[in-house]
Each structure stands twice: as structure tokens, then as C-alpha cells.
Amino acid sequence: MTTQRRYPVLASIVLTATLLLSPAMGTVMANQAAGNQQAAAHLQENQLSEKAKRTEQKLQMLFPALDDTSRQITLETKDHLPVYEIRYEKNNEFFARAYIHTETGKLLTYLLNDKDLEIPDDKLAYKSADTFMEGWIGEMRSLYKVTRAPVGDVIYSRYVNGIEVVGDEFRLSVNSAGQVTHVSGGENALTNINPADFLPPAQAMKKDQLSRFIPPQLQLMYILGENKTDLVYNTVGSHYLDAVTGAELIPVRQYITWRWNPFSLTPGGKVVKVKNEQEATRIYESEFGISLKGSTFNGVRDEKERVYVSPDENEVLFTKDGVVIGFISYSNAEPQKGKPTLSEKQALEKAVQFLQPYLKQEEKEFYYMVNPDTQNPHEYVVEFVPSVEGLPLEYGPSIGICVNGVTGKITRYHQQLDQKPAKLPDKRKAVSIDVAAQALLTEPTELLYIYPILNGKRSAKPVLAYSISGKNINALTGKVEE
Numbered sequence: 323m324t325t326q327r328r329y330p331v332l333a334s335i336v337l338t339a340t341l342l343l344s345p346a347m348g349t350v351m352a353n354q355a356a357g358n359q360q361a362a363a364h365l366q367e368n369q370l371s372e373k374a375k376r377t378e379q380k381l382q383m384l385f386p387a388l389d390d391t392s393r394q395i396t397l398e399t400k401d402h403l404p405v406y407e408i409r410y411e412k413n414n415e416f417f418a419r420a421y422i423h424t425e426t427g428k429l430l431t432y433l434l435n436d437k438d439l440e441i442p443d444d445k446l447a448y449k450s451a452d453t454f455m456e457g458w459i460g461e462m463r464s465l466y467k468v469t470r471a472p473v474g475d476v477i478y479s480r481y482v483n484g485i486e487v488v489g490d491e492f493r494l495s496v497n498s499a500g501q502v503t504h505v506s507g508g509e510n511a512l513t514n515i516n517p518a519d520f521l522p523p524a525q526a527m528k529k530d531q532l533s534r535f536i537p538p539q540l541q542l543m544y545i546l547g548e549n550k551t552d553l554v555y556n557t558v559g560s561h562y563l564d565a566v567t568g569a570e571l572i573p574v575r576q577y578i579t580w581r582w583n584p585f586s587l588t589p590g591g592k593v594v595k596v597k598n599e600q601e602a603t604r605i606y607e608s609e610f611g612i613s614l615k616g617s618t619f620n621g622v623r624d625e626k627e628r629v630y631v632s633p634d635e636n637e638v639l640f641t642k643d644g645v646v647i648g649f650i651s652y653s654n655a656e657p658q659k660g661k662p663t664l665s666e667k668q669a670l671e672k673a674v675q676f677l678q679p680y681l682k683q684e685e686k687e688f689y690y691m692v693n694p695d696t697q698n699p700h701e702y703v704v705e706f707v708p709s710v711e712g713l714p715l716e717y718g719p720s721i722g723i724c725v726n727g728v729t730g731k732i733t734r735y736h737q738q739l740d741q742k743p744a745k746l747p748d749k750r751k752a753v754s755i756d757v758a759a760q761a762l763l764t765e766p767t768e769l770l771y772i773y774p775i776l777n778g779k780r781s782a783k784p785v786l787a788y789s790i791s792g793k794n795i796n797a798l799t800g801k802v803e804e
Contacts, residue, residue: 365395365406373427374406381420381432384457385502391417397424399699405430432505440498441474450500451476455492458505462512466492475504480511482520487771487784488573489513510773514784521786523769526565532767532788535568536759539790541581542752542797544710546718546743553747554803555758555795556580556716562772565786571774576696582689582707582714589686590679594646602630602639605646610732612637612651640736648736654726655701655733664727666692669702672730673723677706685739688721689714700727708739711749718743752797761800765791 370378382388391410398407400421410418421430442450448468455463455478466478471493480490489510495503539559545552558581562571594609596602602619606612614637619630630639640648664672670692687709695701706721707714718741724734771784794803 365397367393367395370395370406370422371424371427374422374424375427377422377427377429378408378420380458381429384454385418385432385434387412388418400430403430428511429505429507431507434501434503436497436501436503438497438499438501438503442496442498442500444470446498446500447474447476447496450496450502451478451494454494454502454505458492459512462515465515482517482771482784483523485520485523485769485771485786487520489773513773514782519783520771521566521784523565523786526769526786526788527568529763529767529788532563532568532790533756533759533763535563536762536790537755539563539570540755540758540762540795541714542749542755543582543713544715544743544746545794546715546741549744551715551718551743551746553713553749553752553797555755555797557762557790557792557794558582561790561792562770562774563788563790565769565788571772571785571787573772573774575775575780576694576699577775578693578696579691582691584709585674585688585690585706587674587681587686587688588678589681589683591681591683592679594680595644596630596639596641596646597644599630602641606630606637606639606649609646610649610651612649612654647738648734650734651732654729654731655698655724664702664725664730666702668730669725669727670704672725672732673704676732676735677721677723680737682739694727695724701725701733702727710743711746713749715743747798749797753800757800758795758797761795761802762791762793765793765802767791 367375388410391412394409394411396407396409398405400407404424406420406422406424408420408422409416410420416435418432418434420432422428423430441447447470451468452463455466463478466480469477469479471477474495476494476496478492478494480487487510489508490513491508492511493504493506495505497503539557539561540555541558543554543556545554545556558579559570560572560577562573563569564571594605596605599619599621602621603614603617606619607614614632617633619632619637619639622629622631627640627642628644630641631637636652638650639646670690685708688706689709690704690706692705693703695703702725704723704725706723707716708719709715719739721737721739722734723732725731726733768789770787770789772787773781773783774785774787775781791802795801796803
């Protein structure tokens with residue numbers, strides 16, 4: 323799923339920055355963002371956890387060429403997990419890299435610096451991959467079905483009772499010489515191998531019984547297109563339901579909700595204007611409380627939409643027709659140790675407190691959603707879209723605000739409220755939500771075993787679940803949109 327689909331308003335912020343800044347400046351800002359991440363800790367080999375040591379030793383056994391390499395080990399966070407990165411070098415050049423989970427010792431990724439881009443035939447690919455897998459997991463290799471991906475990779479997927487175990491897989495790349503050049507393990511690889519823990523599919527409810535559990539996963543809304551506005555039932559849930567109880571299951575740690583919630587705001591009617599770099603600097607510090615530390619903004623583009631950037635690229639101010647419409651503050655976004663101390667509710671309160679003074683008097687009714695930032699775990703993304711005839715309007719007028727979950731400071735802000743929707747469909751002609759639910763069930767629905775997140779932790783046992791479609795339903799025709 324695309325960033326735009328998950329974060330429609332945040333995508334607007336990113337897109338605006340990309341369009342307004344030169345390619346060179348965009349690169350500088352990307353590098354600045356990367357530089358603001360916490361520095362990785364360098365370790366010695368004897369500092370690896372015992373489980374990680376065993377994994378690394380097995381890698382050396384299966385890839386003898388690693389014996390003649392030097393190692394550089396760092397402790398860092400990858401996909402929100404604590405991992406060891408082991409960089410292997412030969413003759414002072416990059417040779418291979420491995421990412422190993424610090425606590426479980428699972429190999430997340432192994433990559434060989436290989437210049438052979440030729441794809442081997444099926445026979446060689448399967449033989450080389452099987453030799454590696456037998457050395458890697460031994461007799462447990464028999465638990466996995468093997469398939470060939472269109473790009474040439476060999477995929478090992480676990481099935482129990484004929485049902486796929488989501489995330490319990492291995493993916494391998496093999497070159498034309500028969501060398502395994504890339505290995506990645508799914509998050510749930512070999513999490514549970516006890517067949518008794520897998521509920522038989524006969525205990526799942528019938529597919530037609532799911533219809534009463536679908537409506538809570540739908541939301542009626544307007545979606546603004548290029549030349550028209552559509553009225554749809556949008557699937558806003560996780561797309562996984564417990565096959566026995568019908569309850570929604572959350573399969574990923576950084577779960578993103580798509581549901582919009584109604585909200586009334588109190589507009590302040592304040593308009594902040596700037597004409598030049600000096601005014602931009604003064605306003606940035608006095609209005610938003612962010613210091614440029616004695617420096618002055620530089621104007622990047624002197625057209626209808628103008629961007630001001632600080633000399634150290636830490637601060638960016640966006641204007642349109644001389645009116646401030648947003649900013650990015652890397653100094654406010656500096657990573658903090660530990661988990662966010664603000665709750666989602668408190669992050670929303672911070673965003674509302676910041677936003678209300680700058681709303682026009684007619685801008686009172688909105689829908690909002692709050693999510694953790696997928697790239698910066700210590701931040702929240704708060705999004706607002708206008709309420710139009712009592713429904714949220716997506717991909718049109720919008721406001722995006724990022725809040726530092728530790729300090730409560732605003733790190734990004736962008737508003738685009740001047741785009742008007744085309745003629746609205748008559749919401750009174752919408753099919754019922756039950757009709758929409760039935761339509762969604764005409765799409766492929768399959769049984770899967772997943773390890774959901776329960777009380778903030780991944781379940782130790784698999785849960786039998788139905789995976790439902792994430793497509794929209796046209797609310798006027800009752801048909802699923804392609």
C-alpha cells in the first residue's frame with residue numbers, strides 16, 4: 323500500500339516539499355533527516371548476544387568466504403526492531419552484510435555484494451536454495467513449501483492444515499553460479515512449530531457468516547478525484563478478522579488506522595504573512611518559537627509559492643501568496659531516547675492547540691486521525707480533512723501536523739484548504755452499509771494463520787483468521803471498485 327493511501331495528508335507535505343525544493347536541496351534535506359537519527363553503537367564480536375553469536379557462526383559455516391573478511395558490528399534499530407548489523411569487508415571493500423535480531427538471534431537479512439545479475443534456471447535455483455535451507459534449519463525444511471517468484475527468488479512458505487502461516491517464510495536469491503546471494507526471514511519464521519497450537523479450519527465460521535462483522539470495517543466518505551468526487555464505503559480496518567469470533571485482529575506492530583473521526587474546532591482567523599527572508603526569520607521565531615540561532619532564512623523559490631530554508635537546512639518555511647502555510651523543523655524532530663511519553667489523545671490536543679488560531683472562521687468542522695509515524699517511532703502524525711455534508715473528504719483540502727511524542731513540539735505542519743470538491747454525489751442515494759459488506763465478500767477471502775499484536779505484544783500462538791479485501795465499494799452502485 324502506498325504512502326499516499328495510508329497517509330493522504332502527510333503525502334501532501336512530502337509532495338509539496340519535493341515540488342518546491344530543487345533536487346539538490348531535496349537531497350540535502352533527506353541527508354539531514356538521516357543525520358538526525360540516533361547514532362548506531364559500535365560493538366566487538368564478543369558483545370553479541372549468545373543467540374546472535376550462534377546465528378553468525380552458522381552463517382560462516384554456510385558461507386566459507388566470510389572467514390577471510392573483517393567485521394564491523396553496530397547495534398541499531400531496523401523496522402522498529404533492535405538488530406545487530408554485521409558488515410563484512412574484504413580488501414577494504416564491502417563484501418556482505420547481515421542483520422540479526424538481538425534478542426531472538428533470528429537472521430533478518432543476509433546480502434552478498436554480488437555483481438552476477440543473471441537469473442539461474444529453476445533446477446539450479448531450487449538445488450542451491452535447498453542446500454542452504456537444509457544447512458540453515460535442518461529437518462524443519464520439510465515444513466515449508468517452495469515456490470519460485472517471478473523475479474527469480476526462491477520462496478519457502480510454511481503451511482499448516484493446508485493454510486498459509488503469514489510471516490513464516492524465507493526468501494532466497496541465487497545467482498547463475500548457484501551461489502545464494504540474499505536471504506531474508508519473515509518476522510514469524512519458525513515462531514511456533516507445534517501443530518497442536520494451530521486451530522483446525524473446521525472451527526472457522528462460514529464465509530457468509532462474516533457479513534455481520536464487516537460493517538465496523540467500513541466508513542462512508544467522499545473521495546476527491548481529478549474531475550469528480552466519488553461517494554464510497556472505504557475499508558478502514560486491518561483487513562483481518564478472527565475466524566471464530568469475528569473480532570478485528572492487528573497483524574503489524576505499527577498499525578495504521580484509516581478511520582476518520584468527527585471533530586469541531588474553534589477558528590482563530592489569524593493570518594501570518596511574510597514578504598522576505600528577514601520577515602520569515604522573525605515570524606518563524608516569534609510565531610512558532612523555533613530559533614534560527616542568529617542565522618537568516620534563504621529564499622529558495624521566488625514565485626507564487628515560496629520556500630525559505632535556514633543555512634543549516636534544519637528549518638523550512640512554506641508560503642503561498644505571501645501567507646505561511648507550513649513548516650518543517652528538524653530541530654524539533656530530534657530523536658529522543660525511549661518511547662513516546664504522550665498518548666495519541668495528548669498528541670491530538672497538541673495539534674489542535676497549535677492549529678486553531680490559523681483556521682478561517684468558516685473552517686470549523688473536520689475529521690481527524692492520529693497514527694504513529696512509520697519512519698520515526700517517537701512521532702505522531704495528526705491529519706485533518708474537512709467535513710463535507712457530514713462526511714470526511716479525502717485527497718482534497720487537508721491539514722497535516724507531526725508531533726514529537728516526547729517533547730510535544732510540532733515538527734511538521736502543512737495546510738491546503740483552498741481546493742474545492744467537484745459536484746458531490748447525493749449521499750441519500752447510498753446503498754446501506756450491509757449491502758456494501760455483502761459486496762466486499764464477493765472478493766477473494768481466505769483463511770490464514772497470523773500472529774496478531776495483543777496488548778502491545780505479538781501473540782505467542784497463531785490465530786486462525788479471515789483476510790478480507792481492502793478495496794472500496796462504490797456507495798451508489800454497491801459494487802466493489804477495481
